[in-house]
Amino acid sequence: MVTYIKIFHESIRQAFQQLTGNKLRSFLSLLGITIGIFCIVGVQSAVDSLESNVRGSLEELGDDMIFIQKMPMLEDPHQNYWKYLRRPNPSFQDYKNLKEKVKTAKAVDYHIFIGSKTAKYRSNTVEGAFVLAVTSEFDEMFNPGYDKGRWYNSFEYQKGHNKVVIGYEVAEQLFGANIDPIGRKIKFMGQKVEVIGVFEKAGESIVNMMDFDGAVVIGYEFAKKVANVKTNHPHGASINVQAADGIPFDRLKT
Numbered sequence: 544m545v546t547y548i549k550i551f552h553e554s555i556r557q558a559f560q561q562l563t564g565n566k567l568r569s570f571l572s573l574l575g576i577t578i579g580i581f582c583i584v585g586v587q588s589a590v591d592s593l594e595s596n597v598r599g600s601l602e603e604l605g606d607d608m609i610f611i612q613k614m615p616m617l618e619d620p621h622q623n624y625w626k627y628l629r630r631p632n633p634s635f636q637d638y639k640n641l642k643e644k645v646k647t648a649k650a651v652d653y654h655i656f657i658g659s660k661t662a663k664y665r666s667n668t669v670e671g672a673f674v675l676a677v678t679s680e681f682d683e684m685f686n687p688g689y690d691k692g693r694w695y696n697s698f699e700y701q702k703g704h705n706k707v708v709i710g711y712e713v714a715e716q717l718f719g720a721n722i723d724p725i726g727r728k729i730k731f732m733g734q735k736v737e738v739i740g741v742f743e744k745a746g747e748s749i750v751n752m753m754d755f756d757g758a759v760v761i762g763y764e765f766a767k768k769v770a771n772v773k774t775n776h777p778h779g780a781s782i783n784v785q786a787a788d789g790i791p792f793d794r795l796k797t
Contacts, residue, residue, distance in 0.1 A: 607649075607792060608684070611637075612781040632780040635763070635772070638678065641784060647795050649787040652680035653763065655780045657770045662709070662759060663730040664717040672713050672759045674732075676766030684785050687755065690714070692725045692740030695762050699739075703764035707731065708740035712756040731759065732769045 613630045638653035645651065657674035679701075681687075682694035690711055699706055709717075709724065718724045724738045745754040766772055786795040 607786040607790075607795070609784045609795060610781060611784070613779070633782040634780070638782050641782060645784065645795075647787055647790045648784050649790075650680045650684050650785045652684050652783050653678045653780070654681070654783065655763070655766070655772055657761075657766060657772075660732055660759065662713060662717060664727060667717050667719075669713050669716045672710075672757055674770075675755075675758055675760050676763045676770070676772065677760060678763050681760075684783060688743040690741045690743040691723065692738070694740060700762045700764055703762065703768055705734050705736040705765065706739045706762075707736050708742065708760045709738055710742050710756040710758040710760075711744040713759060714738075714741045734769060736761075 611633050613632050633653070635653055635655075638651060641648070642651040655676045657676055659671045660674050662669045662672050679695060679697065689708075691714075692708070694708065695704075695706065707729075714724045717729060718727065724741055727738050728735045729738060730736075742755045742758075742760075745756050763772070784795065786792060
């Protein structure tokens with residue numbers, strides 16, 4: 544037992560001598576160990592944060608919706624680009640058929656990408672705002688949230704009134720901080736249109752399908768008056784189907 548104590552004491556003494564005799568080497572070793580520990584902790588924290596972000600973003604999409612479009616959402620389309628390119632885009636007639644015949648659906652809506660356009664208010668201009676034409680169910684299904692204003696009412700949508708809902712950044716660039724956008728007329732796609740709503744600012748989620756900060760969203764009936772809605776753009780159109788209350792997702796798919 545005494546021998547073990549002597550060996551332990553001698554080891555501690557030699558280690559202390561090495562530390563004090565080679566201060567620079569000891570400092571660099573401790574620094575390397577400290578940096579390594581902080582890197583491990585930082586990477587783990589980043590992974591946890593990323594996982595939480597992805598989970599939260601997927602939860603926002605909900606687990607009761609089917610997205611029908613030309614290109615796949617969960618696969619790199621460039622791997623089979625030509626195969627997917629031959630597929631037809633979902634059409635407005637497809638949307639009407641699904642809306643009429645799918646009794647397990649709570650709501651069905653139709654999106655179509657019109658392109659990038661310019662919006663102007665007085666001397667302020669936003670170039671490259673992406674334009675999305677949607678059917679009236681959009682607000683009910685996606686509940687996007689509004690910084691100001693509202694969504695179309697049924698009369699405005701059906702009559703194709705010249706009214707738009709714009710993204711947060713579009714509103715900032717056109718109107719600044721001191722002008723209320725609601726009720727203002729902007730020049731857009733060769734028309735004077737009234738701003739009736741501003742979407743709330745999008746978050747930083749990784750899977751953010753609802754990032755409309757740079758968008759101008761218009762009703763499909765209005766879009767028919769000002770644009771070609773028979774697009775063949777690879778990501779041009781989407782039909783979104785939401786399950787009715789109490790209907791399992793697998794039953795909705797069948």
